[in-house]
Amino acid sequence: MPAAPIRSICCIGAGYVGGPTMAVIADRCADIQVTVVDINQARIDAWNDPDLSKLPVYEPGLDAVVGRARSRNLRFSTAVDEAIAAADMVFISVNTPTKTKGLGAGQASDLRWVEACARQVAKSAQGHTIVVEKSTLPVRTAEAVKAILSAAQQSDHGEPRSFAVLSNPEFLAEGTAVRDLESPDRVLIGGEHPEAIDALASVYGHWVPQERILRTNLWSSELSKLTANAFLAQRISSINSVAALCEATGADVREVARAIGTDSRIGPKFLNAGPGFGGSCFQKDILNLVYLCRHFGLPEVADYWESVVNLNSWQQHRIARTVVQKLFGTVTGKRLAILGFAFKADTNDTREAPAIRIARDLLEEGAQLAIHDPKVESEQIARDLGLIASEAPDAESGPTRASLSGEGTWWPSASVADALDGADGVLILTEWNEYRQLDWSDLAQRMRQPAWVFDARSVVSREAIHAAGLQLWRVGDGDA
Ligand code: NAD
Ligand code: UGA
Numbered sequence: 001m002p003a004a005p006i007r008s009i010c011c012i013g014a015g016y017v018g019g020p021t022m023a024v025i026a027d028r029c030a031d032i033q034v035t036v037v038d039i040n041q042a043r044i045d046a047w048n049d050p051d052l053s054k055l056p057v058y059e060p061g062l063d064a065v066v067g068r069a070r071s072r073n074l075r076f077s078t079a080v081d082e083a084i085a086a087a088d089m090v091f092i093s094v095n096t097p098t099k100t101k102g103l104g105a106g107q108a109s110d111l112r113w114v115e116a117c118a119r120q121v122a123k124s125a126q127g128h129t130i131v132v133e134k135s136t137l138p139v140r141t142a143e144a145v146k147a148i149l150s151a152a153q154q155s156d157h158g159e160p161r162s163f164a165v166l167s168n169p170e171f172l173a174e175g176t177a178v179r180d181l182e183s184p185d186r187v188l189i190g191g192e193h194p195e196a197i198d199a200l201a202s203v204y205g206h207w208v209p210q211e212r213i214l215r216t217n218l219w220s221s222e223l224s225k226l227t228a229n230a231f232l233a234q235r236i237s238s239i240n241s242v243a244a245l246c247e248a249t250g251a252d253v254r255e256v257a258r259a260i261g262t263d264s265r266i267g268p269k270f271l272n273a274g275p276g277f278g279g280s281c282f283q284k285d286i287l288n289l290v291y292l293c294r295h296f297g298l299p300e301v302a303d304y305w306e307s308v309v310n311l312n313s314w315q316q317h318r319i320a321r322t323v324v325q326k327l328f329g330t331v332t333g334k335r336l337a338i339l340g341f342a343f344k345a346d347t348n349d350t351r352e353a354p355a356i357r358i359a360r361d362l363l364e365e366g367a368q369l370a371i372h373d374p375k376v377e378s379e380q381i382a383r384d385l386g387l388i389a390s391e392a393p394d395a396e397s398g399p400t401r402a403s404l405s406g407e408g409t410w411w412p413s414a415s416v417a418d419a420l421d422g423a424d425g426v427l428i429l430t431e432w433n434e435y436r437q438l439d440w441s442d443l444a445q446r447m448r449q450p451a452w453v454f455d456a457r458s459v460v461s462r463e464a465i466h467a468a469g470l471q472l473w474r475v476g477d478g479d480a
Contacts, residue, residue: 010087018093122152164196169225175346190221243476253476275354278343320361332366340430363408378412
């Protein structure tokens with residue numbers, strides 16, 4: 001039997017994944033009504049803001065896609081039950097953070113929001129509904145979703161209902177979300193019902209070539225998502241471990257990465273050494289994998305993957321330690337500039353950003369941090385550091401007269417130049433394009449000498465820094 005065409009989609013969760021993914025589906029499928037729902041009224045209001053620069057997620061190109069689709073077949077709403085009732089297909093795209101307490105705290109995924117969605121679908125769906133897991137989930141979560149739905153085969157009014165559950169994990173990366181969604185390497189659909197798989201494949205088939213739509217069983221699909229993130233993160237920890245060895249031996253990690261990356265079996269991507277991976281998912285997904293391995297009696301496998309996360313934390317603490325060591329063993333009362341707070345360029349997202357851990361270590365040492373980021377709001381930085389911003393001190397007062405009380409402080413800087421005023425060192429922690437084009441001979445005049453540039457993202461040129469009379473530490477550069 002051919003799959004009935006999908007006319008109406010509801011997506012629960014208007015976050016970094018739900019918003020952009022549904023905007024692209026609506027943009028590419030003019031014949032499908034797409035409604036994105038969320039319990040967070042402020043987030044929905046922001047998605048509906050007539051001023052497209054106020055969308056709650058910053059992604060290059062997203063404003064144009066949302067602008068086109070919103071006036072046609074894309075809606076954002078808080079009317080969750082209504083949207084579920086009208087939908088042929090419901091995506092669950094809610095947050096699945098690491099549990100903070102109870103069984104598996106610190107590792108297992110907190111599935112309360114996913115379960116709440118399954119129960120809400122069980123309550124409000126009508127007729128036949130295809131339920132799609134879009135969130136990243138522990139393998140075998142679909143079992144629980146199916147159990148909740150199968151207990152609801154009749155509506156409150158006695159009308160028959162049926163459900164099919166699919167897994168369709170999302171592989172987009174932040175900052176390139178629109179490009180990744182419009183031209184994905186692959187779309188993965190796991191399921192048990194061929195008609196349901198066909199129905200979802202035909203939605204993507206509006207713009208994705210059929211050969212890029214992979215079909216698997218439910219468990220392979222759920223596990224492939226965790227595995228993909230684990231492999232990507234593992235490459236970063238591997239190259240960061242080699243970066244430390246480069247620094248100790250006079251090798252250069254960029255040269256090593258190029259040398260190994262040209263081997264077609266290794267490939268050149270995800271070999272940039274840096275301040276460690278951040279973002280909402282790598283750490284949480286690997287920890288989830290670690291928890292699952294222990295749960296299934298595979299402690300050696302768990303230890304193997306856990307070391308990827310441990311190396312990442314070590315790299316971040318190592319960078320903070322290096323700064324302290326280079327600045328004569330103390331940063332108490334010294335001004336340091338931090339350029340970049342987002343976990344990567346082209347996003348305003350700071351979740352698990354390396355800058356958080358590094359800044360906290362430096363604050364703990366009593367540093368005074370001037371923090372600049374072109375997209376991150378200062379309120380967000382205050383939340384992440386657990387410390388409200390102080391007033392920007394008078395640039396003239398200089399670090400020698402700064403507080404030596406040992407209390408770390410920070411303030412937001414509107415410009416790179418302001419951030420560097422009177423600073424003993426500057427840390428580059430996000431690879432924003434504007435940091436690649438700085439005039440170091442001009443900036444050096446603003447710093448207290450001898451001053452250091454700590455480039456954790458390989459964005460500056462060694463020659464430009466040395467020509468400006470500054471000292472340089474570059475990640476993985478044994479010859480800086
Ligand atoms: P997010 O926190 O940005 O958004 C989740 C949204 O779901 C929130 O707005 C929240 O209010 C809403 N929500 C939670 N429970 C709800 C309920 N019962 N009803 C209605 N709304 C509800 O999260 P995200 O970054 O979009 O991630 C969502 C999922 O996608 C996670 O499992 C994540 O691991 C996965 N993922 C994320 C990315 C990424 O780049 N951020 C990429 C791939 C996969
Ligand atoms: C990552 C994956 O790339 C996506 O495929 C996946 O869908 C997503 O996680 C998810 O599940 O959330 P994202 O976290 O948005 O996407 O960004 P990445 O580009 O993967 O970067 C993650 C972190 O690794 C960043 O902090 C980045 O700076 C760092 N990174 C990346 C490096 O340090 N070196 C590299 O070579 C690449």
